[in-house]
Amino acid sequence: MNRFDYARAGDVAEAVREGSGDHVRYLAGGTNLIDLMKENVERPARIVDINRLDLHKITERDDGGLRLGALATNADTAYDARVEQRYPLLASAILAGASPQLRNAATNGGNLNQRTRCYYFYDTAAPCNKREPGSGCGAIGGVNRIHAILGASSSCIATHPSDMCVALAALQAQVQVTGPEGDRTIAFEDYHRLPGDEPWRDNTLKPGELVTAIDLPSEDFSTNYTYLKLRDRLSYAFALVSVAVAMKLENGRIADVRIALGGVAHKPWRRSQAEEAIKNEAPTVQAFETAASALLAGGVGQGENDFKVALARKAIVRALEQAAAGTPQSQIDKRVA
Template sequence: MIRFDYARPDSLPDAIRAGTPDRAAFLAGGTNLIDLMKENVARPLEVIDINRLPLREIVELDGGGLRLGALVTNSETAYDDRVQERYPMLASAILAGASPQLRNAATNGGNLNQRTRCYYFYDVDTPCNKRSPGQGCGAIGGFNRVHAVLGTSDQCIATHPSDMCVALAALAAEVQVAGPDGTRTIAFADYHRLPGDEPWADNTLRPGEIVTAIDLPPEGFASNYTYLKLRDRRSYAFALVSIAVGLRIEEGRVAEARIAMGGVAHKPWRRREAEELLIGREPGDAVFAAAVEALLAGAVGQPTNAFKIELGRRGIVRALTQAAAGTPQSQTDKRIA
């Protein structure tokens, strides 16, 4: 770990002014940043501790919805009565991730901005375009069992590691940010990036911007939903494939549908054309199969991760079946329902 300057501002304007954008990193729970600094993957010359900022509340929004403060912990969010009652998909996704100790420290804003868990990204002795642009991608042609099968490029096949973000994508949340040029709102679908030719850019934050809150819309799909996480072991493991599904069913037909996937792309993966195939139809295997093919169209496997395509295909059908029946996957008994 290199030497760095440390600041702990008391207000949002002070935090924005405190750091030099190309030298600074913002510190909240630290569950990812500190690991990256210890491994010399992240080498900020300035660390701006934002834990004193007034971003620790969950508040009601006019017209419905909730605003989740960026410094509210994952545990506080998952166990909030309003989240559990109105957005159980989100609570379920959070409880599927990490461990209780990490959820107690990790923050909502930090969850959005965590970096990939690609082996090559973490190992500074291996090539990685995300960590060091121009080095190449060690995962392409290497050991790539956990890597992406959708939205990849010849520069990077890393995946986004978050469970929470998959549910937020399905809910069509919005991200509130503040920076040197003022405040703005980013649709969740536009927050994270695919790798393209700039795999080092995980998201669309501008230099010096801070996530201040996440806004949840009024519709939370509280009756017909699920979060299904498929992984190598039942706890404390990142998803090989995960699926968040929210359905609104009226008179036996799907009136609204949301499907998002994790573990398969550089960002939470959602395709509206796949969801539209469900609208107006009675839930069932034939309808689900059409949505699956639309959602996975263009998937390309590597030598050791091609299994994710078939795993995803079966997982989506299972998740849609759970959501349609109103029998969501339990995160206590993690055997697949």
């Protein structure tokens, strides 16, 4: 680990002032950043501790939605009665990730900004454009079983690791940020980036900007939903493929549906065409296969992860079946229902 300067901010304005500059990182739970620093993957010149900021609360919004403070922990969010009752998809996705100990420390803002678990990103002896721009992508033609099948580029085939973010994508959350230029709201679909030719940029935050909250809209997806996570072992493993589904049924038809995938791209993956294709249709396997085809169009493996294309197709259909039946995947009994 390299030497660095340390500052502890007392309020948001001070955090932004201290966080402006090159090679600065904000520290909250530290469950990802500290690991990366220990491995010399992240080498910040300055750390700004934001744990004293008043961003730990979960509050009601005037429009009937909820505001999740950026420093509220994943555990506090998942077990908040309002989240459990009104946004059970989010609670389920959080409980599918990490371990109880990590969820007790990890924050909502940190979850958004966690970095890929690509083997080559963590191995400082290996080429990785995300860690060292211009060095190449070792995963292309290398060990790539966990890597992307959608939205990848010739520069990077890493995937985003979050479970929580997949649910937030399906719920169409909004991210509140503040920075040297003031406050702004970022639609969740615009927050994370595909790698393109700048894979080191995980999101659309500007230098010095700080996530302060995540807003959940006032919509009822509390009955027909599921978060299905497929992985190599049943606990403490990142998704090979995950699917978040939020659905509304009216008169035996799909009135609204949101589908987001995890473990398959550099960001949570949604395509409005896939959702529009089955709106107003009966919730049948045929309709669900149509949605899967639209969502996975252009998907291609990199060799060792070729299986993900077929796995994702089956997972999408099964998740849509679970949501339509109102039988969401249990995060206690993780066998696929």
